[in-house]
Amino acid sequence: MKFTTSIRRAGAAAAVAGLAVVGVAAYAQAQAPQPLKIGVMEGFSGVYGDLTQGEVEAMQMAIDDFGGKVLGRPIEILQADHQTKPDVGAAIARKWYDVDGVKMITGIGTSSVALAVRKIAQEKGMIDINTGAASADLTGPACSETGAHWVYDTYALAKVTGGAVVKDGGDSWYFLTADYAFGHALERDVTAVVTAAGGKVLGGVKHPLSTQDFSSFLLQAQASKAKVIGLANAGQDTINSIKQAGEFGITKAGQRLAGLLVFSTDVAALTLPVAQGLVLTEAFYWDLNDETRAWTKRFRAKKDKIPSMLTVGVYSSTLHYLKAVQAAGTDEPKAVMAKMRELPVNDVMTKNGKLREDGRLERDMYLFQVKTPAESKSKDDIYKLIATVPGAEAYRPMKDGKCPFVKN
DSSP, rough: HHHHHHHHHHHHHHHHHHHHHHHHHHHHHHOOOEEEEEEEEEEGGGGHHHHHHHHHHHHHHEEEEEEEETTEEEEEEEEOTTTTHHHHHHHHHHIIIIOOOEEEEOOOOHHHHHHHHHHHHHHHHHHEEEOOOOOOOGGTTTTTTTTEEOOOHHHHHIIIIIIHHHHHTOOOOEEEESSHHHHHHHHHHHHHHHHHHTTEEEEEEEOTTTTTTHHHHHHHHTTTTEEEEEEEEEHHHHHHHHHHHHHHTTTTTTTTEEESSSSSSHHHHHHHHHTTTOOOEEOOOSSHHHHHHHHHHHHHHHSSSOHHHHHHHHHHHHHHHHHHHHHHHHHHHHHHHHHHSSSOOOOOSSSSSEEOTBEEOHHHHHHEEEEOOOOOOSTTOOOEEEEEOOOOHHSGGGSSSSSSSSOO
Protein backbone atom coordinates (compact mmCIF):
# COMPACT_ATOMS: atom_id res chain seq x y z
CA MET A 1 0.00 0.00 0.00
CA LYS A 2 2.81 2.39 0.91
CA PHE A 3 4.64 1.30 -2.25
CA THR A 4 1.59 2.15 -4.41
CA THR A 5 1.20 5.52 -2.71
CA SER A 6 4.88 6.27 -3.34
CA ILE A 7 4.47 5.48 -7.02
CA ARG A 8 1.44 7.74 -7.25
CA ARG A 9 3.28 10.54 -5.50
CA ALA A 10 6.30 10.06 -7.77
CA GLY A 11 4.04 10.06 -10.84
CA ALA A 12 2.30 13.20 -9.69
CA ALA A 13 5.63 14.88 -9.02
CA ALA A 14 6.88 13.89 -12.48
CA ALA A 15 3.71 15.20 -14.08
CA VAL A 16 4.08 18.52 -12.26
CA ALA A 17 7.73 18.68 -13.26
CA GLY A 18 6.77 17.92 -16.85
CA LEU A 19 4.17 20.65 -16.83
CA ALA A 20 6.74 23.01 -15.38
CA VAL A 21 9.19 22.21 -18.19
CA VAL A 22 6.49 22.70 -20.81
CA GLY A 23 5.48 25.95 -19.13
CA VAL A 24 9.03 27.25 -19.06
CA ALA A 25 9.53 26.32 -22.72
CA ALA A 26 6.29 28.00 -23.71
CA TYR A 27 7.23 31.09 -21.71
CA ALA A 28 10.67 31.19 -23.26
CA GLN A 29 9.14 30.82 -26.71
CA ALA A 30 6.68 33.61 -25.97
CA GLN A 31 9.52 35.86 -24.78
CA ALA A 32 11.83 35.11 -27.75
CA PRO A 33 12.03 38.11 -30.09
CA GLN A 34 9.97 37.64 -33.21
CA PRO A 35 11.86 38.07 -36.49
CA LEU A 36 11.48 41.22 -38.57
CA LYS A 37 10.23 39.92 -41.91
CA ILE A 38 11.20 41.66 -45.15
CA GLY A 39 10.44 40.53 -48.67
CA VAL A 40 12.08 40.73 -52.07
CA MET A 41 9.60 40.26 -54.90
CA GLU A 42 10.79 40.17 -58.50
CA GLY A 43 10.25 38.73 -61.94
CA PHE A 44 12.85 36.08 -61.23
CA SER A 45 11.78 34.18 -64.33
CA GLY A 46 10.96 35.31 -67.85
CA VAL A 47 12.06 38.39 -69.78
CA TYR A 48 13.75 40.08 -66.80
CA GLY A 49 15.06 36.94 -65.12
CA ASP A 50 18.74 37.54 -65.78
CA LEU A 51 18.58 41.09 -64.39
CA THR A 52 17.19 40.02 -61.04
CA GLN A 53 19.45 37.08 -60.25
CA GLY A 54 21.42 37.82 -57.09
CA GLU A 55 18.90 40.10 -55.40
CA VAL A 56 18.25 37.68 -52.53
CA GLU A 57 21.99 37.34 -51.98
CA ALA A 58 22.34 41.14 -52.03
CA MET A 59 19.60 41.47 -49.40
CA GLN A 60 21.39 38.96 -47.19
CA MET A 61 24.63 40.92 -47.63
CA ALA A 62 22.84 44.05 -46.35
CA ILE A 63 21.52 42.14 -43.32
CA ASP A 64 24.98 40.75 -42.59
CA ASP A 65 26.61 44.17 -42.96
CA PHE A 66 24.05 45.63 -40.57
CA GLY A 67 24.90 43.00 -37.98
CA GLY A 68 22.26 40.33 -38.54
CA LYS A 69 19.69 41.75 -36.09
CA VAL A 70 17.73 44.95 -35.57
CA LEU A 71 16.29 46.06 -32.21
CA GLY A 72 17.42 42.69 -30.88
CA ARG A 73 15.31 40.80 -33.42
CA PRO A 74 16.52 38.39 -36.09
CA ILE A 75 15.74 39.35 -39.69
CA GLU A 76 13.96 36.93 -42.00
CA ILE A 77 13.86 37.15 -45.80
CA LEU A 78 10.85 36.11 -47.86
CA GLN A 79 11.19 35.89 -51.64
CA ALA A 80 8.69 35.44 -54.46
CA ASP A 81 8.46 35.52 -58.25
CA HIS A 82 5.65 37.78 -59.49
CA GLN A 83 6.11 36.41 -63.05
CA THR A 84 5.73 39.99 -64.41
CA LYS A 85 1.97 39.69 -63.75
CA PRO A 86 0.28 42.52 -61.80
CA ASP A 87 -2.40 40.24 -60.30
CA VAL A 88 0.22 37.78 -59.06
CA GLY A 89 2.31 40.58 -57.54
CA ALA A 90 -0.71 42.13 -55.82
CA ALA A 91 -1.75 38.75 -54.38
CA ILE A 92 1.75 38.11 -53.01
CA ALA A 93 1.89 41.56 -51.43
CA ARG A 94 -1.52 41.16 -49.82
CA LYS A 95 -0.58 37.76 -48.33
CA TRP A 96 2.80 38.98 -47.14
CA TYR A 97 1.36 42.03 -45.39
CA ASP A 98 -1.80 40.40 -44.00
CA VAL A 99 -0.79 36.83 -43.22
CA ASP A 100 3.00 36.58 -43.05
CA GLY A 101 3.66 39.83 -41.21
CA VAL A 102 6.10 41.25 -43.75
CA LYS A 103 7.00 44.87 -42.91
CA MET A 104 8.77 45.94 -46.09
CA ILE A 105 8.85 44.76 -49.70
CA THR A 106 11.61 45.72 -52.12
CA GLY A 107 12.57 44.78 -55.69
CA ILE A 108 9.19 44.82 -57.48
CA GLY A 109 10.50 45.26 -61.02
CA THR A 110 8.06 45.64 -63.94
CA SER A 111 6.11 48.89 -63.71
CA SER A 112 2.67 47.34 -64.10
CA VAL A 113 3.40 45.04 -61.14
CA ALA A 114 4.94 47.89 -59.16
CA LEU A 115 1.82 50.04 -59.56
CA ALA A 116 -0.40 47.13 -58.48
CA VAL A 117 1.75 46.41 -55.41
CA ARG A 118 1.85 50.13 -54.58
CA LYS A 119 -1.97 50.14 -54.32
CA ILE A 120 -1.89 47.24 -51.85
CA ALA A 121 0.87 48.87 -49.79
CA GLN A 122 -1.07 52.14 -49.64
CA GLU A 123 -4.25 50.32 -48.64
CA LYS A 124 -2.38 48.61 -45.78
CA GLY A 125 -0.24 51.60 -44.81
CA MET A 126 2.86 49.46 -45.37
CA ILE A 127 6.29 50.13 -46.87
CA ASP A 128 7.24 49.31 -50.46
CA ILE A 129 10.69 50.35 -51.72
CA ASN A 130 10.82 49.98 -55.46
CA THR A 131 14.27 49.22 -56.84
CA GLY A 132 13.32 47.51 -60.09
CA ALA A 133 10.49 49.32 -61.89
CA ALA A 134 11.10 52.45 -63.96
CA SER A 135 7.83 54.38 -64.27
CA ALA A 136 8.22 57.87 -62.80
CA ASP A 137 4.50 57.70 -61.95
CA LEU A 138 5.59 55.94 -58.74
CA THR A 139 6.63 59.36 -57.42
CA GLY A 140 3.91 61.17 -59.36
CA PRO A 141 0.20 60.26 -59.40
CA ALA A 142 0.95 56.89 -57.74
CA CYS A 143 3.20 58.25 -54.98
CA SER A 144 2.77 56.99 -51.42
CA GLU A 145 3.59 58.33 -47.97
CA THR A 146 5.08 54.92 -47.15
CA GLY A 147 6.59 54.21 -50.58
CA ALA A 148 9.96 54.92 -52.16
CA HIS A 149 11.48 54.76 -55.65
CA TRP A 150 15.11 53.90 -55.15
CA VAL A 151 17.36 53.34 -58.16
CA TYR A 152 16.28 55.09 -61.38
CA ASP A 153 13.16 56.15 -63.26
CA THR A 154 11.93 56.97 -66.74
CA TYR A 155 12.40 60.71 -66.23
CA ALA A 156 16.10 60.33 -65.37
CA LEU A 157 16.71 57.85 -68.18
CA ALA A 158 15.05 60.23 -70.63
CA LYS A 159 16.91 63.28 -69.43
CA VAL A 160 20.38 61.72 -69.22
CA THR A 161 20.43 59.30 -72.17
CA GLY A 162 17.88 61.06 -74.38
CA GLY A 163 19.42 64.45 -73.70
CA ALA A 164 22.92 63.21 -74.57
CA VAL A 165 21.79 61.64 -77.85
CA VAL A 166 19.91 64.77 -78.97
CA LYS A 167 22.87 66.96 -78.06
CA ASP A 168 25.04 64.71 -80.23
CA GLY A 169 22.86 65.35 -83.29
CA GLY A 170 20.15 62.71 -82.84
CA ASP A 171 17.24 65.07 -83.40
CA SER A 172 14.72 62.77 -85.12
CA TRP A 173 13.38 59.67 -83.37
CA TYR A 174 11.29 56.56 -83.91
CA PHE A 175 10.35 54.40 -80.91
CA LEU A 176 10.19 50.65 -80.36
CA THR A 177 8.18 50.49 -77.16
CA ALA A 178 7.26 47.67 -74.80
CA ASP A 179 3.47 47.76 -74.65
CA TYR A 180 2.85 48.22 -70.92
CA ALA A 181 3.22 50.89 -68.23
CA PHE A 182 7.02 51.06 -68.27
CA GLY A 183 7.40 51.39 -72.04
CA HIS A 184 4.62 53.96 -72.28
CA ALA A 185 6.16 56.09 -69.51
CA LEU A 186 9.65 55.89 -70.99
CA GLU A 187 8.47 56.88 -74.49
CA ARG A 188 6.46 59.75 -72.97
CA ASP A 189 9.40 61.08 -70.98
CA VAL A 190 11.95 60.77 -73.81
CA THR A 191 9.54 62.44 -76.22
CA ALA A 192 9.34 65.41 -73.86
CA VAL A 193 13.15 65.69 -73.75
CA VAL A 194 13.52 65.39 -77.54
CA THR A 195 10.85 67.96 -78.39
CA ALA A 196 12.05 70.39 -75.69
CA ALA A 197 15.47 70.32 -77.35
CA GLY A 198 13.96 71.10 -80.76
CA GLY A 199 13.93 67.53 -82.07
CA LYS A 200 11.09 65.59 -83.66
CA VAL A 201 9.45 62.23 -83.03
CA LEU A 202 8.54 60.72 -86.41
CA GLY A 203 6.54 57.82 -85.01
CA GLY A 204 6.75 54.58 -83.12
CA VAL A 205 5.47 51.05 -82.77
CA LYS A 206 4.54 49.07 -79.67
CA HIS A 207 5.54 45.44 -79.19
CA PRO A 208 4.33 42.82 -76.69
CA LEU A 209 6.46 42.02 -73.65
CA SER A 210 8.79 39.06 -74.30
CA THR A 211 8.90 39.49 -78.08
CA GLN A 212 11.21 37.09 -79.87
CA ASP A 213 10.98 38.38 -83.45
CA PHE A 214 11.47 42.14 -83.91
CA SER A 215 11.79 42.05 -87.70
CA SER A 216 8.47 43.74 -88.54
CA PHE A 217 9.02 46.45 -85.91
CA LEU A 218 12.59 47.11 -87.05
CA LEU A 219 11.53 47.36 -90.70
CA GLN A 220 9.03 50.07 -89.73
CA ALA A 221 11.73 51.91 -87.80
CA GLN A 222 14.11 51.62 -90.74
CA ALA A 223 11.49 52.95 -93.14
CA SER A 224 10.89 56.00 -90.93
CA LYS A 225 14.36 57.38 -91.83
CA ALA A 226 14.66 58.67 -88.25
CA LYS A 227 18.23 59.32 -87.14
CA VAL A 228 17.60 57.52 -83.85
CA ILE A 229 15.65 54.38 -83.03
CA GLY A 230 14.74 54.67 -79.35
CA LEU A 231 14.40 51.33 -77.57
CA ALA A 232 11.81 51.92 -74.85
CA ASN A 233 12.09 48.36 -73.56
CA ALA A 234 14.36 46.36 -71.27
CA GLY A 235 15.92 43.01 -70.47
CA GLN A 236 15.66 40.28 -73.07
CA ASP A 237 13.52 42.53 -75.28
CA THR A 238 16.37 45.04 -75.50
CA ILE A 239 18.90 42.29 -76.16
CA ASN A 240 16.77 40.78 -78.94
CA SER A 241 16.04 44.12 -80.60
CA ILE A 242 19.71 45.18 -80.63
CA LYS A 243 20.89 41.81 -81.95
CA GLN A 244 18.30 41.78 -84.71
CA ALA A 245 18.96 45.42 -85.63
CA GLY A 246 22.56 44.37 -86.20
CA GLU A 247 21.43 41.49 -88.40
CA PHE A 248 19.36 43.94 -90.47
CA GLY A 249 22.37 46.22 -90.89
CA ILE A 250 20.44 49.16 -89.45
CA THR A 251 23.37 50.85 -87.70
CA LYS A 252 25.69 50.25 -90.65
CA ALA A 253 23.14 52.07 -92.82
CA GLY A 254 23.46 55.14 -90.61
CA GLN A 255 20.63 54.95 -88.05
CA ARG A 256 21.56 54.98 -84.37
CA LEU A 257 20.13 52.83 -81.61
CA ALA A 258 19.40 54.48 -78.27
CA GLY A 259 19.13 51.90 -75.51
CA LEU A 260 16.95 53.81 -73.07
CA LEU A 261 17.20 51.20 -70.30
CA VAL A 262 20.27 49.01 -70.68
CA PHE A 263 21.92 47.12 -67.84
CA SER A 264 25.47 45.84 -67.52
CA THR A 265 24.08 42.30 -67.62
CA ASP A 266 22.51 43.11 -71.02
CA VAL A 267 25.84 44.33 -72.38
CA ALA A 268 27.56 41.18 -71.11
CA ALA A 269 24.93 39.08 -72.91
CA LEU A 270 25.23 41.10 -76.12
CA THR A 271 29.07 41.12 -76.05
CA LEU A 272 31.16 44.17 -76.93
CA PRO A 273 31.32 43.57 -80.71
CA VAL A 274 27.52 43.94 -80.79
CA ALA A 275 26.99 46.55 -78.06
CA GLN A 276 30.04 48.77 -78.61
CA GLY A 277 29.31 52.49 -78.81
CA LEU A 278 25.92 52.33 -77.08
CA VAL A 279 25.30 55.29 -74.79
CA LEU A 280 23.28 54.46 -71.67
CA THR A 281 22.44 55.55 -68.14
CA GLU A 282 23.02 53.52 -64.99
CA ALA A 283 23.01 54.14 -61.25
CA PHE A 284 25.91 51.76 -60.55
CA TYR A 285 28.90 50.13 -62.23
CA TRP A 286 31.09 47.57 -60.57
CA ASP A 287 34.35 49.25 -61.68
CA LEU A 288 33.62 52.85 -60.63
CA ASN A 289 35.99 52.93 -57.67
CA ASP A 290 37.73 50.83 -55.01
CA GLU A 291 34.56 50.53 -52.92
CA THR A 292 32.42 49.24 -55.82
CA ARG A 293 35.15 46.79 -56.80
CA ALA A 294 35.45 45.46 -53.24
CA TRP A 295 31.66 45.08 -52.91
CA THR A 296 31.48 43.28 -56.25
CA LYS A 297 34.22 40.86 -55.16
CA ARG A 298 32.16 39.96 -52.08
CA PHE A 299 28.99 39.61 -54.14
CA ARG A 300 30.66 37.38 -56.73
CA ALA A 301 31.70 35.00 -53.99
CA LYS A 302 27.96 34.38 -53.57
CA LYS A 303 26.79 34.83 -57.19
CA ASP A 304 29.42 34.71 -59.92
CA LYS A 305 28.21 37.46 -62.22
CA ILE A 306 28.41 41.22 -62.61
CA PRO A 307 25.84 42.80 -60.29
CA SER A 308 23.24 44.94 -62.05
CA MET A 309 22.06 48.22 -60.56
CA LEU A 310 18.87 46.36 -59.60
CA THR A 311 20.87 43.92 -57.48
CA VAL A 312 22.82 46.64 -55.71
CA GLY A 313 19.60 48.61 -55.32
CA VAL A 314 18.13 45.82 -53.18
CA TYR A 315 21.26 45.90 -51.01
CA SER A 316 21.04 49.69 -50.65
CA SER A 317 17.31 49.85 -49.93
CA THR A 318 17.49 47.05 -47.36
CA LEU A 319 20.47 48.56 -45.55
CA HIS A 320 18.85 52.00 -45.33
CA TYR A 321 15.55 50.49 -44.18
CA LEU A 322 17.29 48.64 -41.34
CA LYS A 323 19.13 51.81 -40.30
CA ALA A 324 15.79 53.60 -40.17
CA VAL A 325 14.14 50.85 -38.08
CA GLN A 326 17.03 51.05 -35.63
CA ALA A 327 16.85 54.85 -35.45
CA ALA A 328 13.05 54.84 -35.06
CA GLY A 329 13.14 52.17 -32.35
CA THR A 330 10.15 50.48 -33.99
CA ASP A 331 9.04 48.81 -37.22
CA GLU A 332 5.89 50.96 -37.42
CA PRO A 333 5.79 52.00 -41.11
CA LYS A 334 5.21 55.75 -40.81
CA ALA A 335 7.84 56.15 -38.10
CA VAL A 336 10.34 54.15 -40.14
CA MET A 337 9.62 56.09 -43.32
CA ALA A 338 10.10 59.37 -41.45
CA LYS A 339 13.57 58.19 -40.43
CA MET A 340 14.32 57.00 -43.97
CA ARG A 341 13.65 60.54 -45.17
CA GLU A 342 15.58 62.11 -42.31
CA LEU A 343 18.74 60.02 -42.61
CA PRO A 344 21.13 60.57 -45.56
CA VAL A 345 21.62 57.51 -47.76
CA ASN A 346 25.24 56.39 -47.76
CA ASP A 347 26.42 53.05 -49.09
CA VAL A 348 28.36 51.50 -51.97
CA MET A 349 25.80 52.77 -54.48
CA THR A 350 24.76 56.16 -53.13
CA LYS A 351 26.62 59.00 -51.41
CA ASN A 352 24.67 61.57 -49.41
CA GLY A 353 21.42 60.61 -51.12
CA LYS A 354 18.19 62.25 -50.04
CA LEU A 355 14.80 60.53 -49.93
CA ARG A 356 12.33 63.23 -50.91
CA GLU A 357 8.81 63.73 -49.65
CA ASP A 358 7.39 62.19 -52.86
CA GLY A 359 9.47 59.02 -52.33
CA ARG A 360 12.13 59.75 -54.96
CA LEU A 361 15.68 58.98 -53.84
CA GLU A 362 17.87 61.72 -55.27
CA ARG A 363 21.25 60.24 -56.08
CA ASP A 364 23.85 60.64 -58.83
CA MET A 365 23.28 58.97 -62.19
CA TYR A 366 26.03 58.01 -64.64
CA LEU A 367 26.18 58.34 -68.43
CA PHE A 368 28.30 55.52 -69.87
CA GLN A 369 29.39 54.41 -73.31
CA VAL A 370 30.04 50.75 -74.06
CA LYS A 371 33.70 50.17 -74.85
CA THR A 372 35.01 48.73 -78.09
CA PRO A 373 36.72 45.34 -77.86
CA ALA A 374 40.06 47.10 -78.35
CA GLU A 375 39.40 49.40 -75.36
CA SER A 376 38.39 46.58 -73.01
CA LYS A 377 41.05 45.06 -70.77
CA SER A 378 38.96 42.14 -69.50
CA LYS A 379 35.63 40.36 -69.99
CA ASP A 380 33.90 42.57 -67.43
CA ASP A 381 35.56 45.83 -68.51
CA ILE A 382 32.61 47.15 -70.52
CA TYR A 383 31.94 50.85 -69.76
CA LYS A 384 33.71 54.17 -69.98
CA LEU A 385 32.27 56.99 -67.90
CA ILE A 386 31.10 59.96 -69.97
CA ALA A 387 29.41 62.08 -67.30
CA THR A 388 28.19 62.09 -63.71
CA VAL A 389 24.80 63.78 -63.35
CA PRO A 390 23.84 64.99 -59.84
CA GLY A 391 20.52 63.70 -58.56
CA ALA A 392 19.05 67.21 -58.32
CA GLU A 393 19.56 67.54 -62.09
CA ALA A 394 18.73 63.98 -63.14
CA TYR A 395 15.30 63.65 -61.51
CA ARG A 396 12.02 65.44 -62.08
CA PRO A 397 11.46 68.43 -59.80
CA MET A 398 9.02 67.47 -57.07
CA LYS A 399 6.68 70.34 -57.99
CA ASP A 400 6.18 68.84 -61.47
CA GLY A 401 5.35 65.30 -60.37
CA LYS A 402 1.69 65.75 -59.35
CA CYS A 403 2.15 63.67 -56.19
CA PRO A 404 -1.18 64.19 -54.37
CA PHE A 405 0.20 64.74 -50.87
CA VAL A 406 3.15 67.01 -51.79
CA LYS A 407 2.43 70.67 -51.15
CA ASN A 408 4.17 72.93 -53.66
